[in-house]
Amino acid sequence: MKERDLKIYAPEGEPKMDDQVFFNPEMLENRDLSQIAAKTFFQKIDIENPNIADLLTGTGIRGLRYADLGDLYLNDANPNAVEATEKALKENSVEASVENKDANVFLSGKPGFFHFIDVDPYGPFTPFLDSTARAANYNSFVGLTATDNSAPTGSYPTVCERRYGSKPLKNGFMHETALRIYLKEVFRNLARYDKCFDPKFCYQFKHYTRVMGRVTESKKRTNKNLENIGYLSYCDSCGWRKLERVQECGHCGKDVEHAGPLWTGKIADSRFTEKMLENIPGEWEASKEILEKVHAESEIVTPFYDLHELASRHDVSVPKRDKVIEALDEKGYPVSRTHFGPTGIRTDAPLEDILEIIRSNKQN
Template identity: 65%
Template sequence: MQRPSPGLLYKSFEFYGLPLIRSLTGTSLFMEERGLKVFAPEEEEPDKESEVFFNEKMLNNRDLSQIAVKVFRKRAGLEEEFRVADAMAASGIRGFRYGEYATDLHLNDVNPEAVEAIVKGLDENGIDATVHEEDANVFLSEFGNYFHFIDVDPFGSFTKFLDSTARAANHTSFVGLTSTDNAAPAGSYPTVCERRYGSKPIKNDFMHEIGLRIYLKEVFQNFARFDKCFDPKVCFHERHYTRIMGRVTESKKRTNKALENVGYLSYCGNCLWRKFERVKECPECGEETQEAGPLWTGKFVDQRFTSEMLEDMPEEWEAYEFLEKLDAEAEIITPYYDIHALASNIGTSSPKRKEFIEALREKGYPVERTHFSPTGVKTDAPIQDLKDVIRDLKA
């Protein structure tokens, strides 16, 4: 379909053949990002109330998402035909950035003011797209097994959009999901977490990794109900949000195999031991353990995928260093340790993270910085060895 002339909104009902065109009211330039112009309704001001419309602090998220989409498209061999949907486009900046790779780009938002700004941005940036003004679930449900990439970036949790996303995802596709509902899966509201996500959380020093793994379990199980396997590629937590990105394949066999990555975490609040299995009594100190789950117990980053992302991402982007951390910690499954929590547990002050990492490596253990926390490390070293290293460093 041909996009309308500048200044007009094209709302497409492709399944019904009922195109609707209406006039565009005033918009003003709001921001520029990576060479693309972003517009907002004239009454909008760049304050806290407009962060839902365009949040500058989500730049890393958008940078990582754009490069992830580029890598997936190349790996999947979809250069000739690549159908993309931004289901909750707001200002449209995510969709604008994906437009470089899309052969069929669809931007949707239920807010008419957002739609006006999207159309203005498409015209000014010279991007071809079909714009929709619908509820995200309605929009996605109209495109069964159609899109090669779907981005869902709501205010709050993405879970209410999982079914429609799974239906709209092609048998070979990529999905990006953002959630700002982190308090519940991170353990601040355990009852809410059990109600919304069917999992029990634990509030501790690595609660954000638990929250991410609860989200991943929820995504995997929702796609599995449609005989589609969700394979995590780049998943992370930053500041106030969690981002889940992964490949979708329509395969009962792959889905059945991946079920082994859904399980439980046992954690000892007394000595800080943790392991992905159901254990009632801590093997280190004998205390009763706490249990989190069900949750995702496998990898949440595919190092082969992130290595390719690093090759494609400009090193001067702030997201590059963040991606380096994700890439480095990808192969270590055990939930991260907070050095301050370990030191406090044995009644001493915390060593510097760099010294702690070097000491563990000298002992032959795999250890990396984690993106979750500036005082955290990922390692498979036994808990007592971690404490012994701290004692030696503080002796």
């Protein structure tokens, strides 16, 4: 098989979880964006031959995507995956260290060693967080994929409590709440080692969520970022939301529900995503589209609104997204599309103003 001109040895058909080599073609955009994020990070910080880890490498494709960026350390517990990876390395004339260990054992032997650690498991990333925190250099980058979205989006609140220590909320923006719960968990695990995590580029797509950010060793920075751990308040009567723990709805005054603890800061760094946009090839269309949307919404913190949900809740016809964006922009509010969904908008405007716009007929 080929991905972006790289040859790999992958089993055909649907990915399976037996001793076959694991390859998921659905993760193309994830690998594209991870490659561009890592490239952008290494452009910003000057490290000679950075050490790059792909701890669950499968066919080797994810690691191969980083071949131009530094020294590769690939690992998989499955001997068949190691064999496929070695064949792929040879085929693409790439040199790398390949190990056949349990992922945590692989990382534990290398404290503070890696400048980029890619954690791309099937399911949650939580079993790898502790060893990732230890193996991450004081100046490094980490990327983690989670495919267990059903728990932190609120379908399985008990699983979410157990796995992430947070209460989720199932509503129109549940995927953003999930992302913020994941972010909190990554931040907390690194903070235990006095390492600060700063989100650079995080998003949700298809069935997975990806968290990517910079790690620095700084008690001061970590303490500062602790201010970004908190709760979300949500009113199920009117759809009002705020990234702060309050008791009463700021719009209708009813009691609100809470989710958290979770990350209440930005989910991307616009200076970083701007550089990523310069680095991403134009022909990687689907990946570029995700990046453009995340970039556009990166400065707005309030969780996004799904216009279909908001319209049906307030018994008005569904407004055109672009018209609502235009009207809010005219009023001087920060507003953008959101990568979380085609019918969503992200804005810091008060709910009153959003409702006034969707209730008026002008935009329909």
